[in-house]
Amino acid sequence: MFVSLGSIIGSGWLFGALAAAQLAGPAAIVSWVIGMVMAMLIALTYAEVGTMFPHSGGIARYPHYSFGSFASFNLGWANWLGVAAAAPIEVLATVQYATNYLPWLERVEAGVPVLTVPGLAISIALMAVFVVINALGVRFFARINNILVWWKVAVIVVVIVALLATSFHTDHFTGYGGFAPTGMSGIFGAITGGGIAVAYGGFQQAISLAGESRRPQRDVPLTVIGSLLVAGVLYIALQIAFIGAIPTSALTSGGWTTAGTHFSTAGDAVAQFGPLAAVASALGMGWLATLLYADAIVSPSDTGMIYMGTTARMSYAMGRNANAPSGLAKLSRTGVPWVGLVLAFVVGCFFFLPFPGWQKLIGFQVSATLISFGSGPVVLLAMRKQLPGMNRPFRLRAARTIAFLALWVCNLTLYWTGWSVTWKIMAVVLIGFALFGLARWRTRGARTPVDLRYGWWILLWYAGITLISYLGSYPANSEHAGNLGVLNTATALVANALLAVLVLAVAVRIAPANALLGDWSQTTEEPEPVPHP
Template sequence: MTPPPPRTDGSATDLGSVTGPAGTAGPPPLLPVTGERVLGHALRPRHLTMMGLGSAIGAGLFLGSGVGIAVAGPAVLVSYAVAGLLVVLVMRMLAEMAAAVPSSGSFSVYAEKALGRWAGFTLGWVYWFTLIMVLGVEITGVARIVTGWLPGVPQWGVALAAVAVFAVVNLVGVRQFGEFEFWFALVKVVAIIAFLVVGVLLVLGLLPGTEPVGTANLLGNGGFAPNGPAGIAAGLLVVVFAFGGIEIVTIASAEARDPQRAVARATRSIVWRIMLFYIGAVAVMVLVLPWDAPQLVDGPFVAVLDVAGLPGAARVMEVVVVLALLSAFNANIYATSRMAFSLAGRGDGPAVLQRVSRREVPWVAVLVSVVLALVAVALNWLLPDALLGILLNAAGASLLVVWVLVAVSQLRLRPRLEAAAGPDGLALRMWGYPWLTWATLAGLGGVVVLMLTDDAARAQLAATAGLVAVVVGIYVVSQGLRRRRDARG
């Protein structure tokens, strides 16, 4: 596909010349993104912050943390700390590039600039496919919980209603989407803060009928690491992908009023908050209950609230989990539509995905994401678990592909970004360049080695490798067809 022609509505195809509404945009990016059309600039830093928090705080924390505790014991705190540190470093690299080059294509654009068009194409479409599969899982999870409350309502009806609502939310305008996601994510944040407050009171024995818990559960029953280093490694595999979703901040930064400052502010605040929420919540769990308590696997938050003697805890947490899934679903529709829009704008996707409404929303890309989310739900309902499992496995390890290419892109782009920034310097800088970037790549390589030692994780790696190979193959074929078409004139 050839790059799109210049727009005739006064906006630019070169992000180096972007100006937002009423002159609200900040300075131009340091490395213009040729061919990518421009969306609006209505998001504020608080929107970006909550979008990142909302995307990363989902079922992985509310439900998956119990599985991590079961395999690693209290030492799962080490697993979370290691995984969190890797994500913090990757996010800092990504934020450095996003502050300098705001783009709806985010890491796909940076990979293209650093490694070539093939890398941008591959990373963009692998990420898009991953989130499309996640959309189906999230909305199916919501439907199963809601039909438990309303047995007479079919799952497909709940899924259809939820998808329709969020299609409207994403089509009405980016500012409205930002506000909606802000309040949705705020509910989750308030719920976790309330849990932490109750948990600390419970640990200290300040709730009626309770005594200080001490360290019996943390250090007893086999010790802090009952399954040894192998348990910590297994726990790392369980929790490492729980932080996925935070990257949406850099995708959304292109639609912020002042992209450079907005992404810098948002990423600085998001990272430590997520670390606090994840590690703080899990610390409460392993202090209050024995690590091998079966109720932790069934529902770790409910298990702690039951010990605190709070009535209705199970139903309240069910509501919070539904809101968490809906919030992540909403954000992922946004992320998939913007990535598809960016790819199309760079000639790496169907041109129709570039169509923008009067509200400055890529409406065709949004509708494609919505329709495919419904298809994923249908697959979840109609087809055997084995087939859907293959698709989900392919999506499972794709975050590693994203993180590795983010680090490689930052290694290669940093000198160019600094040269383009001039005496003013970069708005945000990765710490300890290049040594911390290399250390991060080594850490991600260690995760890959661990995955090779685990049967389920090894299957995920193989499926993801297959997905990447298919996308690269599509790129090679499309490039061949493009050259043949150009040769014919």
């Protein structure tokens, strides 16, 4: 529970309230509610399978059980990229807040903070700290994480109470463009562009660490549901407090679309580098601003450490699947996938180069993670076909309906990231196909089956996602984004629903009659278990 909650409460709470309000206005509250429900639907599809197979890196391994190498590698590749980008995102958040008192860490380019050369060096050093802590073993990490999560929750509660008690303007919810100044387009866009989807995506830690829990049959469903509910309440309350507390002077110049740019005499940089701290300073709460600057080191760092370990476990799972180098499955004496940990550090540092700022990396991370989450509803229904008599410690009711809704949610969230992000993530997917082919060529002496006949449904899914995005109207200024703008909000909802139905029907139909478990059900080689609290 604490690992998942610590993953959900990271940089999203430090920047999400402002970013979501700029996109949706006061209706950002609705965005957080919708985002929580959407994440819950996806998480529930994993809860059943996660208790059946409590294996480390499960999100990368379950597609392998149902559809074989082709599907599992390409879905695992997307998921690996998504979690590998998470630790750099948290580092960038820490550095961005620190720029308020160390201005040489970042500079503003085209209205967006980006790293300087010294800032890049500090960011790489923070990534190295994450590696060291994870390398000491999950027992050591769990003790640190429990303390940090209590700290993070306490700070959020203090911020919410302080903002509500000090300044709360009810007219902010109806004036300055109204409750939803950008309509449904802004509400949906805030889920991706406001960091909401990134924040709630932390539920996956319960699945990735299922093999290291003493009681996964109880812990997995309680964790995915409980962590989302707790975090959702905190995030929604924070958004309400932020909207009511923001200085009215920040809204008068242009309403919510430019909110947060005039918090103090220091100018735009204060709001850009630390919006919540800027609000606290503008309201005369210097003590709260100081607390926020301190938490900007603690909260993202804790989440970054969690995701660093998750990335290593995803590498471990792909190595165990035998469709990636077997060296990725090597464990250290402390039970840590150390090769995957080193790889996560190297690739994570490379993310700083094309995405040298928090805002620049968010869209990519959302898309990569959501592609991998699409395997949950598909595998759930495939397992019902393949293993009907297997014990299910947690059996999901209305599985077909929830699986459809979960895949529809994935499709919609990918669509809301906009064409400018979709075509880039699909280019990365093509790289994944090339890597799969290279891995197959290098292991031609000891090949496992490609299983294309079971996994080609992902080609249909990728093609559908790309086509709908190209025909769509996200972002709102689609005439400048390269897509056609043919689909409006309503028709896009229908198109993504039809795609979900088609993909589920095809995937379940072509899935093998029996799950491709191999020796997985007998394996005892897992990273060391998380200690009992």
